Amino acid sequence: MSGQGAKIEYVDVSKRYGAVEALRPTSLTIEAGEFFSIIGPSGSGKTTLLGVTAGYVPPTTGQIIIDGRNVVGEPPFQRNIGMVFQNYALFPHMTVAENIGFPLRMRKTPKAEVAERVKKMLALVQLENMAQRKPGQLSGGQQQRIALARAAVYDPLMLLMDEPLSALDKNLREAMQDEVKQFQTVLGSTVLYVTHDQAEAAAMSDRIAIMNHGRIVQIGSPRDLYEHPVARFVASFLGEANIFDIDKVAPHASGSTIATRHGFSLVSAIASGHEGQCICVRPEAVMLNASRPDHDNVIEGRIVDATYTAGSLRYRVQLAPEVIITQRTPSVRGIEMFAEGATVFASWRAEDTLLVADD
Amino acid sequence: MTSHETDLRRATGRIWSPARGYFVILSLPVIFLTVFFVWPLAGVVLRSFEGGEGMFFQYLTVFERSSYLKVLGYTLQVATTVTVLCLLIAYPVAALVARLRGSWLQIAFALILVPFWTSTVIRTYAWMVLFQRKGVINDALLNLGVIEAPLRFMHNNIGVHIGMVHIMLPFMLLPLISAFRNIDPTYMRAAGVLGANPIRAFWHVYLPLSMPGVSAGVALVFITSLGFFITPALLGGAKNMMVAVLIEQQVSITVNWELASALATILLLVTACLYIVYDRVSRRAGGGGVLD
Amino acid sequence: MTWNSSGRLARIFVVAFTVAVLIYLIMPTFVIVPLSFSSKSYLSFPPPGWSLQWYQTMMERHDYPQAFWNSIKIGVPVALLSTTLGTLAALGVVRGRFFGARPMSAVVIAPLMLPQIILAIGLYPIMAKFGLAGSYPGVVIGHTVICIPLVFITVAASLKNYHPAYEYAAMTLGAGWWSTFWHVTFPMIRVGVIVGGILAFTFSFDELIIALFLTSPETRTLPRLLWEDLRQYVTPIIAAATTLVLCISFILFGAVALLQRRLSKATKS
Numbered sequence: 001m002s003g004q005g006a007k008i009e010y011v012d013v014s015k016r017y018g019a020v021e022a023l024r025p026t027s028l029t030i031e032a033g034e035f036f037s038i039i040g041p042s043g044s045g046k047t048t049l050l051g052v053t054a055g056y057v058p059p060t061t062g063q064i065i066i067d068g069r070n071v072v073g074e075p076p077f078q079r080n081i082g083m084v085f086q087n088y089a090l091f092p093h094m095t096v097a098e099n100i101g102f103p104l105r106m107r108k109t110p111k112a113e114v115a116e117r118v119k120k121m122l123a124l125v126q127l128e129n130m131a132q133r134k135p136g137q138l139s140g141g142q143q144q145r146i147a148l149a150r151a152a153v154y155d156p157l158m159l160l161m162d163e164p165l166s167a168l169d170k171n172l173r174e175a176m177q178d179e180v181k182q183f184q185t186v187l188g189s190t191v192l193y194v195t196h197d198q199a200e201a202a203a204m205s206d207r208i209a210i211m212n213h214g215r216i217v218q219i220g221s222p223r224d225l226y227e228h229p230v231a232r233f234v235a236s237f238l239g240e241a242n243i244f245d246i247d248k249v250a251p252h253a254s255g256s257t258i259a260t261r262h263g264f265s266l267v268s269a270i271a272s273g274h275e276g277q278c279i280c281v282r283p284e285a286v287m288l289n290a291s292r293p294d295h296d297n298v299i300e301g302r303i304v305d306a307t308y309t310a311g312s313l314r315y316r317v318q319l320a321p322e323v324i325i326t327q328r329t330p331s332v333r334g335i336e337m338f339a340e341g342a343t344v345f346a347s348w349r350a351e352d353t354l355l356v357a358d359d
Numbered sequence: 360m361t362s363h364e365t366d367l368r369r370a371t372g373r374i375w376s377p378a379r380g381y382f383v384i385l386s387l388p389v390i391f392l393t394v395f396f397v398w399p400l401a402g403v404v405l406r407s408f409e410g411g412e413g414m415f416f417q418y419l420t421v422f423e424r425s426s427y428l429k430v431l432g433y434t435l436q437v438a439t440t441v442t443v444l445c446l447l448i449a450y451p452v453a454a455l456v457a458r459l460r461g462s463w464l465q466i467a468f469a470l471i472l473v474p475f476w477t478s479t480v481i482r483t484y485a486w487m488v489l490f491q492r493k494g495v496i497n498d499a500l501l502n503l504g505v506i507e508a509p510l511r512f513m514h515n516n517i518g519v520h521i522g523m524v525h526i527m528l529p530f531m532l533l534p535l536i537s538a539f540r541n542i543d544p545t546y547m548r549a550a551g552v553l554g555a556n557p558i559r560a561f562w563h564v565y566l567p568l569s570m571p572g573v574s575a576g577v578a579l580v581f582i583t584s585l586g587f588f589i590t591p592a593l594l595g596g597a598k599n600m601m602v603a604v605l606i607e608q609q610v611s612i613t614v615n616w617e618l619a620s621a622l623a624t625i626l627l628l629v630t631a632c633l634y635i636v637y638d639r640v641s642r643r644a645g646g647g648g649v650l651d
Numbered sequence: 652m653t654w655n656s657s658g659r660l661a662r663i664f665v666v667a668f669t670v671a672v673l674i675y676l677i678m679p680t681f682v683i684v685p686l687s688f689s690s691k692s693y694l695s696f697p698p699p700g701w702s703l704q705w706y707q708t709m710m711e712r713h714d715y716p717q718a719f720w721n722s723i724k725i726g727v728p729v730a731l732l733s734t735t736l737g738t739l740a741a742l743g744v745v746r747g748r749f750f751g752a753r754p755m756s757a758v759v760i761a762p763l764m765l766p767q768i769i770l771a772i773g774l775y776p777i778m779a780k781f782g783l784a785g786s787y788p789g790v791v792i793g794h795t796v797i798c799i800p801l802v803f804i805t806v807a808a809s810l811k812n813y814h815p816a817y818e819y820a821a822m823t824l825g826a827g828w829w830s831t832f833w834h835v836t837f838p839m840i841r842v843g844v845i846v847g848g849i850l851a852f853t854f855s856f857d858e859l860i861i862a863l864f865l866t867s868p869e870t871r872t873l874p875r876l877l878w879e880d881l882r883q884y885v886t887p888i889i890a891a892a893t894t895l896v897l898c899i900s901f902i903l904f905g906a907v908a909l910l911q912r913r914l915s916k917a918t919k920s
Binding site: 377378380381382384385386387388389391392395396398399400401402403406448449451452454455456467470471472473474476477478479480481482484485486487488489491495525528529557582585586587588589593603606607610616619620623626627630631634 | 658665666668669672673675676677679680682683686736737739740742743744746747748755758759761762764765766767768769770772773774775776777792793795796799819828853856857859860863864874877878881882885889890893896897900901903904
Binding site: 055056057058072073074075 | 374375377
């Protein structure tokens with residue numbers, strides 16, 4: 001049952017609906033057995049990319065090479081791909097066992113083998129005693145696991161998932177993330193996972209592609225994307241970011257001094273910046289002090305908002321008339337909080353001053 | 360294969376897509392309807408231009424002969440009267456039924472749907488029985504002393520109107536009830552709190568909100584009444600003929616297919632125009648069209 | 652609503668009026684039943700006497716049973732044919748994402764919306780040309796044209812009740828067009844299809860105008876026979892025949908009501 005998933009290559013794949021370009025010519029390679037996520041706002045093209053891969057959206061141009069074979073032009077039922085839909089699409093008039101056995105019956109698998117493989121799958125998702133129930137009798141999390149089982153029972157070349165966890169509540173979602181990841185590891189499948197929840201993608205993926213307006217903006221591991229965003233959009237979409245506009249960049253030996261448009265200058269470890277970019281500083285890189293510290297970047301400001309959320313303290317600090325930054329500290333037990341209106345000094349290291357394209 | 364070739368493959372139509380499959384599925388009924396619906400209709404329109412000197416001979420005949428014009432006029436008048444009567448009768452009934460719940464609602468619906476499900480011929484026959492000189496209605500009126508001699512209901516205006524209102528009433532009731540059930544009672548309560556007495560609340564709040572249902576019912580009843588055949592044929596006479604009856608007469612008795620086709624084309628055009636107008640108006644007013 | 656005496660009076664009036672209207676709707680239909688059992692040839696209250704003479708006469712005649720069977724011989728093929736074509740049309744219009752969905756729906760529904768007299772005088776010459784005038788296939792085709800919209804409406808409503816993802820899911824799982832329809836789509840629209848079929852049968856059974864033009868004395872349907880008799884003389888034999896039809900209609904109506912109750916229960920899960 002377990003085997004390596006397939007490698008997928010997209011070559012110049014695009015999709016146009018009349019005058020609207022839902023997916024601009026995109027090229028991408030997903031390695032065998034990789035857990036690959038695509039994130040982005042609605043309309044970014046991620047669902048289109050999924051539809052083109054599954055086969056029910058015919059692409060306008062391009063090839064999709066799965067396991068060495070170009071599948072463009074083939075209908076979904078010939079592609080040997082598994083897909084989990086957002087609302088699971090479990091057939092309501094069939095039992096759980098019949099649902100999971102459905103793709104095997106379509107492939108004319110002998111009855112005895114069908115029963116055995118269904119049993120193995122149910123054991124894998126730990127729902128053996130649900131075999132004769134109808135989907136309507138199961139909870140959301142259980143339906144999700146059955147949908148997974150059904151999509152994987154016939155050893156497909158890859159698994160596609162379209163926001164499968166978005167219908168679940170927060171706590172259940174995080175538990176299911178672990179389960180889905182485990183499922184994939186056991187089977188060794190290649191997974192293409194679409195979600196709008198960047199934290200979810202970061203928790204589960206080997207690599208993430210972030211899309212906007214029909215094209216891929218950046219691809220990398222979650223850490224790559226977070227620590228080295230190439231554009232303002234990426235910096236803001238994955239995690240939080242404080243953005244400053246650049247007026248002038250003056251490079252020097254160990255980096256550069258950047259004059260911002262907000263009345264203060266910042267120091268960065270990057271020397272190759274230019275005016276077409278902007279500055280990005282992560283909230284957890286910022287330190288707050290009541291008195292002026294000796295750090296690379298120090299700006300005096302005023303606390304505008306102090307919020308205690310379960311897990312972190314979040315401050316909004318006003319540094320300039322139009323500049324309010326966000327700062328986060330882990331909420332250590334008994335920690336003292338700054339009062340609203342208090343004067344503080346916000347500071348961070350030169351290497352935390354990131355330069356990203358201003359798109 | 361290059362991506363350019365993919366474009367070519369799409370151009371020659373060999374890329375699978377769900378839309379193409381559904382298109383093929385749709386083609387069978389469409390062909391059937393084209394042959395057995397569109398073609399007959401086209402035939403009727405074409406035949407209306409034949410059989411006489413000049414293309415518009417039949418139409419000129421229709422508009423010059425006063426007897427034919429009277430039929431057209433009578434048809435419009437009956438349709439209007441029946442629509443108005445149905446609206447006046449159905450409005451309060453629908454408002455009440457819409458507020459029922461549970462078994463009362465089911466009973467009311469059953470009472471409305473039963474005639475809906477009975478064939479028009481049977482219902483019209485029922486009125487013929489009731490309208491007989493020695494029938495139930497005359498009996499009751501005579502016994503109550505309201506009249507002294509049996510009234511004539513058949514083959515005159517009264518019978519046609521009573522019968523048609525009876526047939527058309529469910530067509531007015533059902534859209535009205537459906538629309539009324541969609542009116543949130545909170546609106547009327549809010550109007551009351553804001554200072555409107557029941558009459559003003561009805562006039563300014565309930566009535567405008569009921570307009571989509573009213574227009575749907577009115578359109579349905581009016582358009583159906585224009586082309587109606589069975590009831591006017593059985594309950595009406597030579598002096599109160601509606602256009603569908605005239606068309607049938609022209610075909611079966613006078614065997615003047617061309618004139619019948621002209622009358623039918625007029626009916627077709629009027630009906631189609633009314634539907635288009637209704638669709639546009641209701642869509643502009645924010646609701647769906649006829650087909651939603 | 653403020654309750655005052657005039658408000659209460661108005662409410663009583665509305666309720667009374669409603670009851671009167673509902674009686675007006677129902678009563679004529681039920682007038683026929685007592686007449687069919689009457690011993691005289693007219694209906695009066697109190698009823699003159701009871702007898703089964705009209706039913707007897709009707710059975711002994713040749714034309715009524717023949718017309719009844721004709722209506723069935725025509726109604727069943729009409730139901731089957733219009734169910735097939737109507738379901739195909741609904742699938743194509745609702746699931747196929749054409750920009751022409753509204754005009755498409757309009758064309759499919761049009762036969763039901765336009766006055767049937769127009770279609771009747773249009774179909775007759777065409778049937779005559781094909782040599783089908785007065786034959787069973789001719790009137791079956793004629794009725795199918797106006798019954799397709801009925802099936803279309805009910806099946807389209809069933810299809811709109813659930814997300815197309817089910818069909819896509821089946822296809823990604825390996826089911827082709829026919830397998831997807833048979834294993835996934837049809838079980839989910841089954842009730843809509845059956846209701847549409849029953850509606851089509853009932854409509855064909857009761858239809859007069861097209862039958863008037865497309866049937867011959869041999870293939871004459873029951874409504875046409877009733878029509879001819881009603882034009883000439885009104886005897887309670889007609890009442891007997893129509894009472895039987897009423898019974899059948901109510902049975903079919905009950906079946907549809909039950910099915911629609913099952914349908915609404917199914918969509919709640």
